[in-house]
Amino acid sequence: GAGVSQSPSNKVTEKGKDVELRCDPISGHTALYWYRQSLGQGLEFLIYFQGNSAPDKSGLPSDRFSAERTGGSVSTLTIQRTQQEDSAVYLCASSPGGQSYEQYFGPGTRLTVT
Amino acid sequence: QKEVEQDxxxxxxxxxxxxxxxxxxxxxxxxxxxxYRQYSRKGPELLMYTYSSGNKEDGRFTAQVDKSSKYISLFIRDSQPSDSATYxxxxxxxxQNFVFGPGTRLSVLP
Incomplete structure (x- = not known):
């Protein structure tokens, strides 16, 4: 079946502009995660959605970052007033929920802030 | 001390x-x-998962968990150049608390 998809695959933006990154999770998965991965670094947790519960935003690095998940499916990560340090690969993952916790990742969006 | 450590x-x-x-x-x-296995410029790909101590085998891959020593291992038999990736x-x-290790970069030389 279809895996997690993300768009765009690459995004180049000027410092100070806003960007929106989209994630389409695997159909039926109740949990959705956003991570950031800088060059040669590990995964940095950003935000977690589980069903209709309030999201866990504890990983968001600043109030310039926000995310929403509409209808328990598609999610959008928004970065306002982008800075050069926001340049990274943004990865989305979904998980079946219930008694299954393994995460399935999308290909990522490579964001470059110039 | 980091929650998950990996060379x-x-x-x-x-x-x-x-x-x-x-x-x-x-x-x-x-x-x-x-x-997870992550090829360069790709998202991480789930290889194996388990929730118990002991071994779990899948083809050339074996995952081993020792909860008493808080140690987890992945063994790759008959390694191939295509296994070159970050694990x-x-x-x-x-x-409740999903934590990733920093990853180990593996190169299998032909």
């Missing part, structure tokens, strides 16, 4: 070798253990 490598082995990749974790509440371990407490 970043790089680890280089000849084709056909047995590869051992290891992680340690500090939180005894972790119950679910995963290994990430991950642990979780029933979806």
């Amino acid at each position: 970043p490598g790089p680890l280089s082995v000849p084709e056909g070798a047995i590869v051992s990749l290891n992680c340690t974790y500090s939180n005894s509440a972790f119950q679910y253990f995963m290994w 990430l371990c991950a642990t979780d407490n029933y979806g």
